[in-house]
Amino acid sequence: MEDETQNQNVPRVKLGSQGLEVSKLGFGCMGLSGIYSSQISPLPDDVGISIIKAAFLKGITFFDTADVYGSHTNEILIGKALKQLPREKIQLATKFGIVTLGPSGLVVNGRPEYVRACCKASLERLGVEYIDLYYQHRVDTTVPIEETMGELKKLVEEGKIKYIGLSEASPDTIRRAHAVHPITAVQMEWSLWTRDIEEEIIPLCRELGIGIVSYSPLGRGFFGGRGVVKNTPPNMILAKHPRFNEENLHKNKTLYQRLENLAVKHQCAPAQLALAWVHHQGYDVVPIPGTTKMKNLDSNIGSLKVKLTEEDLKEISHAVPIGEVAGDRNYDFVGPADWKHANTPPRDSSAPA
Known part of the structure; x- marks a missing residue:
């Protein structure tokens, strides 16, 4: 395939200190499988594949999925798309660890045998020989993190995965895991209205040389106007x-x-300003917004052109004071009380993504 990404506008950055290089903007694939709605069907495969291909041709090479998305169908979709793209130019991230997800609660599993079985199944669904970045999706506090990491380390040594990541892990878990094998990236919810990781987790990641992947960088679509300029369907x-x-x-x-008013000043859309704010949090931060629409894909890429000064960043942060955000960041049906494992630290028991 002719490499059409040479003229793209998405720079590349090093994610973590272990050698992984990705596009500065990633693509979260979860929404392509209809995850955000219990009644709306997922996109037809050809539409989802066309969006993934368009993202690649525009310069995005870092794609994020998980075995639990769409009950495995998301990985299968990504696998179909990968067959039409140069695998060596793609950085593929997937996750294991969430067994069930939904109104009945969240069940996690970090046992070594489960880790290995999940990796084998993901490789088959994706149709690849290796996974670039393999995350533990949520931490199983009934299993010492050292045991889970020990199996992940074996998978690295066997060439089945290249780099290891954690998602929504507590500082103690991150430090203990990193002592077993270097963690390349930690994926956390981080946006203008979710900033609790800034106090402990961001400094820890920078101390250890761990990259930061921001999921839901647009506040689950809020800063793109969801619920404000367009209604949120009840389903x-x-x-x-x-x-x-x-x-x-x-x-x-x-x-x-308030953000909309500042966006006028910066001559961009509110979503672009919110995403640019995340981009400007550091060279080691890679947001992974997802979308099912080409216009939103272009808008997300356009956020990379928004340049902000330190004063701009302060002004934007002050426009969305975390103390004024109404409502918890966790879903009502996936709070700590719904977890099947007791004694779960708050950070290790966050909402799904």
């Missing part, structure tokens, strides 16, 4: 998110309006 999973319930959303609209 969407977001209807169960505290920040999108009627009372909290009414309060949060003020935050969007």
